[in-house]
Amino acid sequence: MLQLIAQRLTAAVPGVLGVIVVTFLLSRALPGDPAAYFAGPAATPQAIEEIRQKLGLDRPMWEQFIDYIGDLVRGDLGNSLTTGQPVMQELVTRLPASAELTLLALVVAVLVAVPLGVLAAVKQGSWIDHLSRVVTTAGVSLPTFFTGLLLVYVFYYKLGWAPPPLGRLDIYFSPPDHVTGFYLIDSLIARDLELFVAALGQLILPASTLAVFALAPLARMTRASMLAVLSSDFIRTAKAGGLRSHTVVVTYAFRNAVLPVVTTLGMVFSFLLGANVLVEKVFSWPGIGSYAIESLIASDYAPVQGFVMTMALLYVFLNLLIDVLYGVIDPRVGIDA
Amino acid sequence: MTDAPVTHIPLLSVEELSVEFRTRNGTVFALEDVGFALDKGETIALVGESGSGKSVTAFALLGISDPAAKVTKGRAVFGGLDLLSQPEKVLRELRGRELSMIFQNPRAALNPIRPIGKQIADILLRHGGATGQTAKAKAVEMLAAVRIPDPERRAKAYPFELSGGMCQRVMIAMALACSPALLIADEPTTGLDVTTQAAIMDLIRDLSRERGMATILITHDLGLAAEIADRIVVMHAGHIVETAPTAQLFANPRHPYTRRLIGATPGEGRSLADLTAIPGGLPDLRKAPLPACRYSARCERRAADCEAPLPRLVAAHSLTACHHPLS
Ligand SMILES: Nc1ncnc2c1ncn2[C@@H]1O[C@H](COP(=O)(O)OP(=O)(O)O)[C@@H](O)[C@H]1O
Ligand code: SF4
Ligand SMILES: [Mg+2]
Numbered sequence: 001m002l003q004l005i006a007q008r009l010t011a012a013v014p015g016v017l018g019v020i021v022v023t024f025l026l027s028r029a030l031p032g033d034p035a036a037y038f039a040g041p042a043a044t045p046q047a048i049e050e051i052r053q054k055l056g057l058d059r060p061m062w063e064q065f066i067d068y069i070g071d072l073v074r075g076d077l078g079n080s081l082t083t084g085q086p087v088m089q090e091l092v093t094r095l096p097a098s099a100e101l102t103l104l105a106l107v108v109a110v111l112v113a114v115p116l117g118v119l120a121a122v123k124q125g126s127w128i129d130h131l132s133r134v135v136t137t138a139g140v141s142l143p144t145f146f147t148g149l150l151l152v153y154v155f156y157y158k159l160g161w162a163p164p165p166l167g168r169l170d171i172y173f174s175p176p177d178h179v180t181g182f183y184l185i186d187s188l189i190a191r192d193l194e195l196f197v198a199a200l201g202q203l204i205l206p207a208s209t210l211a212v213f214a215l216a217p218l219a220r221m222t223r224a225s226m227l228a229v230l231s232s233d234f235i236r237t238a239k240a241g242g243l244r245s246h247t248v249v250v251t252y253a254f255r256n257a258v259l260p261v262v263t264t265l266g267m268v269f270s271f272l273l274g275a276n277v278l279v280e281k282v283f284s285w286p287g288i289g290s291y292a293i294e295s296l297i298a299s300d301y302a303p304v305q306g307f308v309m310t311m312a313l314l315y316v317f318l319n320l321l322i323d324v325l326y327g328v329i330d331p332r333v334g335i336d337a
Numbered sequence: 338m339t340d341a342p343v344t345h346i347p348l349l350s351v352e353e354l355s356v357e358f359r360t361r362n363g364t365v366f367a368l369e370d371v372g373f374a375l376d377k378g379e380t381i382a383l384v385g386e387s388g389s390g391k392s393v394t395a396f397a398l399l400g401i402s403d404p405a406a407k408v409t410k411g412r413a414v415f416g417g418l419d420l421l422s423q424p425e426k427v428l429r430e431l432r433g434r435e436l437s438m439i440f441q442n443p444r445a446a447l448n449p450i451r452p453i454g455k456q457i458a459d460i461l462l463r464h465g466g467a468t469g470q471t472a473k474a475k476a477v478e479m480l481a482a483v484r485i486p487d488p489e490r491r492a493k494a495y496p497f498e499l500s501g502g503m504c505q506r507v508m509i510a511m512a513l514a515c516s517p518a519l520l521i522a523d524e525p526t527t528g529l530d531v532t533t534q535a536a537i538m539d540l541i542r543d544l545s546r547e548r549g550m551a552t553i554l555i556t557h558d559l560g561l562a563a564e565i566a567d568r569i570v571v572m573h574a575g576h577i578v579e580t581a582p583t584a585q586l587f588a589n590p591r592h593p594y595t596r597r598l599i600g601a602t603p604g605e606g607r608s609l610a611d612l613t614a615i616p617g618g619l620p621d622l623r624k625a626p627l628p629a630c631r632y633s634a635r636c637e638r639r640a641a642d643c644e645a646p647l648p649r650l651v652a653a654h655s656l657t658a659c660h661h662p663l664s
Contacts, residue, residue: 232445233440233442233446234445234446236440237440237446238448238459239432240432240437240438241433241511242431242432242434242464243460244463251459255450255451256449329450
């Protein structure tokens with residue numbers, strides 16, 4: 001297992017290097033002149049030129065790249081031009097907000113999609129199968145920002161069940177002491193149930209928005225994978241042994257069907273990281289997605305770079321996690337690797 | 338060879354079993370009026386070329402048919418109970434305990450991600466009233482009974498770590514774990530090498546005898562059937578065409594198809610896998626109405642009256658479904 005992890009980590013190195021190069025180039029290729037932006041609308045050409053020099057933007061590309069690498073090694077992702085804060089620090093404070101939202105969405109999606117997919121496969125053609133088809137079609141065809149706005153409209157504006165879509169906590173509350181950065185967990189650690197409920201209230205709509213988006217591929221893959229496994233020889237053997245349908249479906253079929261679902265989960269997670277950007281905007285969520293989009297609009301590329309790097313590293317880490325999970329689930333994994 | 342006493346109830350008596358598959362491309366009339374019987378402790382062989390309905394018969398008896406399959410007619414009385422009309426709940430109690438089955442392609446027939454010892458224990462826990470520890474010990478015992486060396490260690494192995502022959506032994510161990518009264522072995526040696534085939538057949542025969550277990554051997558290998566079975570039931574295109582004690586069937590085949598089969602498989606290791614010697618193929622089972630005799634298109638003895646309904650083989654020990662049998 002350790003060998004597997006080491007192997008996958010080594011395999012990830014070229015990917016990470018690629019990301020470093022691409023983020024560097026990409027940020028230079030983005031539209032807009034950061035120096036001009038930073039100098040303000042009234043600045044003279046000289047002033048802009050001065051700022052360009054101060055930022056090192058006038059130097060050759062490769063020199064800028066070397067500097068960039070050096071900074072990365074030191075954990076310095078530069079400063080945001082708009083806020084003046086170090087990007088690293090902002091990312092670290094904002095990441096838990098995004099992570100909490102995304103993970104909760106993923107958990108909700110899995111809790112709904114997996115049983116739905118399993119039941120749809122076991123009772124093929126039944127009402128639950130049709131329900132799963134409706135849900136997956138809806139999930140695919142609704143854009144996330146639309147789902148988000150719709151949920152806000154219905155549950156906040158019309159029904160008034162949900163709090164206003166303004167960030168992680170209502171202004172009457174102050175955040176719990178920082179332990180994990182996840183408000184749900186930290187509020188429980190602080191034994192503050194009221195705070196927990198408040199944080200959960202803020203989370204429900206954006207998390208549901210993302211969950212609806214994540215549901216479709218998960219339910220569909222679960223169903224397809226279960227159907228394939230249910231028609232395999234060893235399921236017939238299990239039935240021939242008179243095993244209970246619960247054992248056949250869960251212990252025999254589902255455990256075998258879970259691998260493609262885990263793969264899809266990884267994929268969905270990276271989609272979610274992307275979808276986050278819009279959802280955070282809709283719900284004024286102080287995560288890294290809204291940070292990135294605000295910086296992008298301002299041609300402030302250090303945060304964008306930092307954001308892309310964070311995503312890439314998350315992605316690498318995620319894939320590693322999935323590989324390890326594979327090894328835990330399937331004894332054959334790693335044998336032929 | 339066991340001669341059945343005159344008055345007794347067979348262990349299994351199948352009558353008029355008819356199965357259809359409702360598919361998108363029409364209905365497949367896979368079985369029509371299949372009938373045969375089996376005594377306690379008896380071994381019969383169900384033979385016929387590929388596609389003749391042997392597996393469909395077995396699956397229907399156990400109630401593990403494909404969802405597309407419909408039993409449209411028939412009875413299969415086993416221990417006083419008609420298997421075909423039992424609810425799934427009752428069948429689940431019987432399967433693995435009274436009726437067991439082993440399959441071809443043993444490696445695919447085992448759960449790939451569950452240790453084999455656990456798979457055997459699952460059956461024991463389900464039926465045997467065993468608890469965790471005793472089930473584990475009993476599973477190892479079963480592995481020893483099917484002559485797997487070092488069973489203690491092997492119990493923890495996964496199917497992919499074992500050879501095909503070993504996997505088939507594991508299948509047998511699973512099937513026999515709860516001492517069933519009837520074992521159905523569906524082409525248990527197909528795909529195994531010749532030495533392993535012999536070892537597996539010996540194992541099945543020995544264990545059947547030891548335990549007084551009735552056995553239905555499904556095979557397209559007539560030679561194998563001759564070695565093992567007390568009686569042979571010949572299937573063709575979803576019909577039983579002939580049933581006779583093994584020696585009698587070989588010495589004096591009565592159905593034209595049976596004679597062709599025997600003729601087509603000369604000598605040792607005779608196999609029906611290559612049946613070029615029998616003219617024509619199986620009829621398309623989707624084209625209703627099928628002829629009364631589904632062999633008629635291939636039969637050299639066909640006459641005008643062959644279109645009349647055939648005598649059916651109802652729970653008989655020796656019968657021929659043909660209007661003009663060989664004498
Ligand atoms: N799931 C199915 N759908 C449609 N037809 C089937 C299905 N399973 C079996 N059949 C048909 O039933 C017939 C008998 O098949 P089978 O019992 O598997 O033959 P064998 O004697 O080789 O075991 C074949 O003609 C096959 O086409
Ligand atoms: S019934 Fe007629 S056609 Fe059929 S096998 Fe007998 S002789 Fe041939
Ligand atoms: Mg078959």
